[in-house]
Amino acid sequence: MRAVVLESHGGTEVLQVTDVAEPVAGPEEVLVDVVATALNRADLLQRRGLYPSPPLAGFPPPALDIPGMEFAGRVAAVGDRVADVAVGDQVMGIVGGGAYAERLVVHERQVMRVPSGVAVADAAAIPEVWITAFDALVVQGGLTSGRTALVHAGGSGVGTAAIQLARAMGARVVVTASAGKVDACRALGADLAVDYAAQDFVEECRSFTRGAGVDVVLDVVGGDYVDRNVAALRVGGTIVLVGVMGGGRTEVNVGALLPKRATLVGTVLRARPLEEKIAISRRFAAEVLALFDAGLVRPVIDSRFPLEQIAAAHDRMESNANVGKIVVDVQP
Secondary structure: OEEEOOOOOOOHHHOOEEEOOOOOOOOOEEEEEEEEEEOOHHHHHHHOOOOOOOOOOOOOOOOOOOOOOEEEEEEEEEOOOOOOOOOOOEEEEEOOOOOOEOEEEEEHHHOEEOOOOOOHHHHOOOHHHHHHHHHHHHHHOOOOOOOEEEEOOOOOHHHHHHHHHHHHHOOEEEEEEOOOOHHHHHHHOOOEEEEOOOOOHHHHHHHHOOOOOEEEEEEOOOOOHHHHHHHHEEEEEEEEEOOOOOOOOOOOOHHHHHHHOOEEEEOOOOOOOHHHHHHHHHHHHHHHHHHHHOOOOOOOEEEEEEHHHHHHHHHHHHOOOOOOEEEEEOOO
16 A cells, blocks of 8 residues: 655655555454545654654554554454444544555544545544544533633634634634634634734733633643733633644743632643543544534635645645645545
8 A cells, every 4th residue: 555654754855655565453443445634733743753653553563654643534344343333434533643544544433433514535634633622622621602712823723623613612712823814713703813923812812801811722832822821811711732833841930820720731632542542532523523414613624635745735734824724635
């Protein structure tokens, strides 16, 4: 099968499509024909050698280094003990790696059905960012109807998912974005879109909430945003940090957390054990997929590239020009 295998690390020149042996599904696993995958920031780090993936399911040692953390496709084969998934089912899901390939292996309970009304190739834009947004805002942040979320990088894949999810729940959402992306965020349903280069999001949040502060912050930036997130937060609020695009080291005024009685949570999906990935995938499927079925939310796709142009797809993400997901079409 064709796959992007990292035999070295560095720039986009290391992204080479090559032929490798197919993975083999175990008793409780399914083999999936990957129709499409989508890019995530972790893919760029993995390419540079800064974020290695865990061992890939279905491959004997030595493990191949194949990026790709989400997929959509059709079930090609199932293990002997698989009960709830059948050959031919259209499925999607998150994986630790391996989605830049024509076939991958995943545990049966980690796959989710492709929502009705969403093409299989478009469903690749759902799993990673939508589960991240759901986990951060709802599971860990406690966002509910009537509350307010602050979402940084509103034009990113996670941001575009978080805007729609919050609005579908009946919550209000404030986002930060670059000047060229604020209109797109408003079109998706953001109640307030803040140009982070020209406006102070702390003051904007205080004004929007009439001084109360926001209930939940979803932060992919880190760095000096952490202190400012605390300032924008209401008493008893929660900050969920899911990325550090602005830097992983910073000085934080922990004294400011005390009067806010605030909670600061750091989280990732990729490094979680299989049981936790299954649990969050099942909960997301139970609570969110119906929103796609009803047409209340949708995957936001910025652009798409064939697998052979994976380097151009990485260039697109590194330019930070995308609004929503960059999809890579693997096979029909």
